[in-house]
Amino acid sequence: MWRVVAVRALRRDGAGAGAPRAASGAAVAQLRRRLESELEDIRGAGTWKSERVIASRQGPHLRLAGGDAGIINFCANNYLGLSSHPEVIRAAVEALEKFGAGLSSVRFICGTQSIHKDLEEKIACFHQREDAILYASCFDANAGIFEALLTPEDAVLSDELNHASIIDGIRLCKANKYRYKHMDMQDLEAKLKEAQKHRLRLVATDGAFSMDGDIAPLREICQLAQKYDALVFIDECHATGFLGPSGRGTDELLGVMDKVTIINSTLGKALGGAAGGYTTGPKPLIDLLRQRSRPYLFSNSLPPAVVGCASKALDLLMESNAIAQSMAAKTQRFRSKMAEAGFTISGKDHPICPVMLGDARLASVMAEDMLNRGIYVIGFSYPVVPKGKARIRVQISAVHSDEDIDRCVEAFTEVGRKHGAL
Numbered sequence: 001m002w003r004v005v006a007v008r009a010l011r012r013d014g015a016g017a018g019a020p021r022a023a024s025g026a027a028v029a030q031l032r033r034r035l036e037s038e039l040e041d042i043r044g045a046g047t048w049k050s051e052r053v054i055a056s057r058q059g060p061h062l063r064l065a066g067g068d069a070g071i072i073n074f075c076a077n078n079y080l081g082l083s084s085h086p087e088v089i090r091a092a093v094e095a096l097e098k099f100g101a102g103l104s105s106v107r108f109i110c111g112t113q114s115i116h117k118d119l120e121e122k123i124a125c126f127h128q129r130e131d132a133i134l135y136a137s138c139f140d141a142n143a144g145i146f147e148a149l150l151t152p153e154d155a156v157l158s159d160e161l162n163h164a165s166i167i168d169g170i171r172l173c174k175a176n177k178y179r180y181k182h183m184d185m186q187d188l189e190a191k192l193k194e195a196q197k198h199r200l201r202l203v204a205t206d207g208a209f210s211m212d213g214d215i216a217p218l219r220e221i222c223q224l225a226q227k228y229d230a231l232v233f234i235d236e237c238h239a240t241g242f243l244g245p246s247g248r249g250t251d252e253l254l255g256v257m258d259k260v261t262i263i264n265s266t267l268g269k270a271l272g273g274a275a276g277g278y279t280t281g282p283k284p285l286i287d288l289l290r291q292r293s294r295p296y297l298f299s300n301s302l303p304p305a306v307v308g309c310a311s312k313a314l315d316l317l318m319e320s321n322a323i324a325q326s327m328a329a330k331t332q333r334f335r336s337k338m339a340e341a342g343f344t345i346s347g348k349d350h351p352i353c354p355v356m357l358g359d360a361r362l363a364s365v366m367a368e369d370m371l372n373r374g375i376y377v378i379g380f381s382y383p384v385v386p387k388g389k390a391r392i393r394v395q396i397s398a399v400h401s402d403e404d405i406d407r408c409v410e411a412f413t414e415v416g417r418k419h420g421a422l
């Protein structure tokens with residue numbers, strides 16, 4: 001609060017040190033006109049993304065700025081509820097006090113502390129891989145890997161619904177690009193046959209897809225990769241920490257830990273939720289990324305507090321998988337009660353539970369009405385998801401209580417009846 005007040009005071013009357021300085025001139029005027037027209041187009045298309053301001057910590061219960069406390073939150077990737085876990089927060093404070101606010105440097109100049117090395121070792125150990133490298137985000141890890149690894153002699157085969165950061169990372173590399181239909185193994189096989197002429201083939205897929213809560217058929221992908229001599233890369237942002245018997249991810253869930261070569265994942269979702277990403281895999285690959293990967297080489301080191309959060313989150317997961325089991329039980333409760341109420345939930349067993357509604361307007365008004373009942377969920381429609389497949393995405397967390405889940409189902413039932421979705 002003090003910060004907002006202080007900034008407002010600086011900006012008052014447009015005369016203080018914080019007052020915006022508007023550049024002028026014909027080029028700026030032209031730019032403003034163009035930007036305003038583009039913004040108008042976004043509003044007109046109904047795809048404007050507004051941001052709700054949260055006035056409390058991330059957690060199952062929130063206070064929205066200017067609103068009541070006690071909103072039940074079903075739209076964070078806080079799968080294990082570690083974002084506000086007392087031990088995670090304490091570890092961040094300790095790291096902050098011991099190692100400072102930040103490194104003011106990239107890793108290879110003077111930005112590597114013992115905690116960075118320890119966390120990389122812990123990540124590699126968690127995934128049972130040879131080595132790991134930290135990035136400021138998984139977006140960066142995805143942006144940095146393909147260009148460093150693949151040359152024009154190589155090929156990359158990517159699921160058409162892969163995350164935007166994989167798509168962008170692939171755009172940056174000079175390898176031959178093949179896009180296969182979503183989770184379609186016949187199409188992947190056809191593309192692998194076509195790609196035999198290249199030196200090296202890399203199949204790239206999300207382990208779990210965040211819009212549908214569906215899980216990549218990794219067993220089949222690995223079989224095809226073996227048949228056509230390809231490597232497998234998975235993005236585990238929506239799997240690390242909770243999928244599989246000990247939360248290692250999709251490769252553990254589907255019994256192919258020894259068949260997947262490269263894993264990219266985030267520290268910004270289940271693993272404490274602060275920020276950061278990583279690649280884990282063969283040591284020579286990690287060594288090469290330290291030499292060649294541009295988002296790693298030319299961006300600041302992860303701040304110690306962030307490293308402290310992720311490191312503690314991994315300790316908690318390696319001690320016990322009780323948190324992940326609790327999340328799985330709550331996911332099951334929500335999915336079965338919603339199905340009983342008559343809703344269609346996409347995906348299977350994943351804490352991303354998309355309530356399929358079809359119509360974009362229906363998804364939007366129902367999400368708004370859910371908030372009026374104290375349940376925070378978000379509607380997604382085209383172009384984020386295909387036309388006619390609008391939905392409300394519900395994300396379950398280990399720290400939701402059974403009562404939270406039941407209140408959510410009750411609210412959906414009331415709102416669904418009111419708007420004719422049931």
Ligand code: PLP
Binds near residue numbers: 139206
């Ligand atoms: N990959 C997937 C599948 C994601 O869902 C996300 C985040 O939304 C990212 C990568 C980027 O992760 P980060 O937030 O660490 O940049």
